Each structure stands twice: as C-alpha cells, then as structure tokens.
Amino acid sequence: MAAAGKLSVSSVIIMVMVVVLAATISNPVSADPDLLQDVCVADLNSAVKMNGFACKANFTATDFFFEGIAKPGLTNNSMGSLVTLANVMKIPGLNTLGVSMARIDYAPGGLNPPHTHPRATEIIFVLEGELDVGFITTANVLVPKSLKKGDVYVFPKSLVHFQKNNGKVPAAVIAAFNSQLQGTQVIATTLFAATPPVPDNVLAMAFQIGNKEVDKIKSKFAPKS
Numbered sequence: 001m002a003a004a005g006k007l008s009v010s011s012v013i014i015m016v017m018v019v020v021l022a023a024t025i026s027n028p029v030s031a032d033p034d035l036l037q038d039v040c041v042a043d044l045n046s047a048v049k050m051n052g053f054a055c056k057a058n059f060t061a062t063d064f065f066f067e068g069i070a071k072p073g074l075t076n077n078s079m080g081s082l083v084t085l086a087n088v089m090k091i092p093g094l095n096t097l098g099v100s101m102a103r104i105d106y107a108p109g110g111l112n113p114p115h116t117h118p119r120a121t122e123i124i125f126v127l128e129g130e131l132d133v134g135f136i137t138t139a140n141v142l143v144p145k146s147l148k149k150g151d152v153y154v155f156p157k158s159l160v161h162f163q164k165n166n167g168k169v170p171a172a173v174i175a176a177f178n179s180q181l182q183g184t185q186v187i188a189t190t191l192f193a194a195t196p197p198v199p200d201n202v203l204a205m206a207f208q209i210g211n212k213e214v215d216k217i218k219s220k221f222a223p224k225s
C-alpha cells in the first residue's frame with residue numbers, strides 16, 4: 001500500500017517534470033518572432049535583406065496610421081471581391097509587431113477564392129451582409145459556416161479557405177492576422193498563372209484533365225499585362 005502510494009507519487013513527479021521540461025526546451029513559435037525593441041518602423045526602401053525589414057532612423061505617427069480600409073473597395077472584377085491589406089507594406093510601423101489587418105468586400109455573388117496564408121492565422125469580423133465560408137483541413141475535411149453581420153470566424157494558419165457572398169446585398173469583413181505580412185497564395189492563380197508557367201503536363205496529370213482544358217484555365221488566369 002505504502003509502496004504503491006510512493007510509486008504513484010514519484011510517477012506524478014516524473015510526469016510533471018517531463019511536462020515542465022518539454023515546455024521549457026521546446027519554444028513553439030506560432031507566428032512572427034518577438035520584437036527586441038519598442039519599435040522598428042520598416043524602411044521599405046532599405047537595400048538590407050533580413051527577416052522582416054530594416055528599421056528607419058526616425059519615424060512619425062504616420063508610420064502607424066492607415067485610412068485605406070475605411071471605405072468599401074471596388075468589387076467590379078471577375079471574382080466580385082476585393083481584399084485591401086493593411087499590413088507592413090502600408091503601415092511600416094507594423095514591422096516586427098506580428099499583427100496586421102485587411103478589409104474584404106464582396107459584391108452579391110462575390111467570391112474570395114480558395115487561398116492560404118503561409119504565415120498567419122486569420123480571424124474575421126463580418127461588418128456587413130452575409131457570407132458562406134469554410135476552411136479545409138489537411139485531412140481534406142471542409143469546415144463550413146454561414147455567417148451574418150457581427151459574426152466572427154477563424155481560418156487556421158496555412159489552411160486553404162474561402163468566403164462566398166450568396167446574399168443579395170454587398171458584404172464586407174475586417175480581418176486580422178498574427179503576422180505583419182501574412183502572405184497569400186490563391187490556389188488557382190498560383191497553379192495556373194505562375195511565371196514561368198507550371199508545365200501543362202503537370203497540371204493535366206494533377207487535375208486528371210487534358211492539356212486543352214489546362215490551356216483554357218490558364219487563359220482565364222493569364223497575368224494582366
């Protein structure tokens with residue numbers, strides 16, 4: 001009895017030690033690395049190549065300010081949607097801070113087509129309208145949801161996701177990312193409008209279609225010159 005009690009106490013101690021040790025030695029970085037100073041306002045014109053951007057010598061409040069997502073963006077394009085980014089490229093003060101935002105507008109019927117953000121989880125807040133959204137796990141499970149004004153939804157880092165406005169009125173969301181520069185790969189564009197082009201025989205085999213169909217899709221996504 002006493003031996004059993006002693007054994008289980010030491011087992012618990014060992015388990016706790018293992019957990020603490022694991023938490024101490026593994027340093028999971030879920031997004032952009034931490035900053036090492038108050039601010040490092042991006043010098044977007046610096047020739048210095050590094051992880052992020054070199055810091056400007058001086059900065060002003062303007063470097064932390066952006067008006068560009070106050071108004072709806074124009075959605076008169078083939079997808080009927082427009083993403084307006086509010087990231088380090090627009091707000092240099094975001095450099096090294098690990099966050100950014102975007103506004104996405106959707107015409108009735110508009111689609112923000114399937115895409116991924118390699119460096120960030122995204123959380124959206126529905127400003128206006130209604131959206132049918134979803135993300136797809138690495139096990140190919142679709143996790144769909146219908147959203148209305150005021151709702152919040154999350155797209156986990158790197159997973160393919162989309163938003164579709166199946167309503168009769170325009171919709172809009174405000175998005176936040178845990179990266180200063182989330183990065184976006186739109187699946188169709190990445191595959192069918194890369195430069196130089198992804199070879200037809202690669203796409204034909206991957207999608208189990210003919211070269212003619214590949215060329216047809218490529219022509220629709222041809223980069224605008």
Ligand SMILES: *[C@@H]1O[C@H](CO)[C@@H](O)[C@H](O)[C@H]1NC(C)=O
Binds near residue numbers: 058
């Ligand atoms: C930064 O500001 C200081 C103080 O106002 C000034 O002396 C210096 O020349 C500025 N540096 C640059 C690169 O603008």
Ligand SMILES: *[C@@H]1O[C@H](CO)[C@@H](O)[C@H](O)[C@H]1NC(C)=O
Binds near residue numbers: 074076077
């Ligand atoms: C979208 O609308 C704007 C303003 O009405 C116009 O300037 C622009 O050329 C249009 N774009 C397309 C692709 O039709």
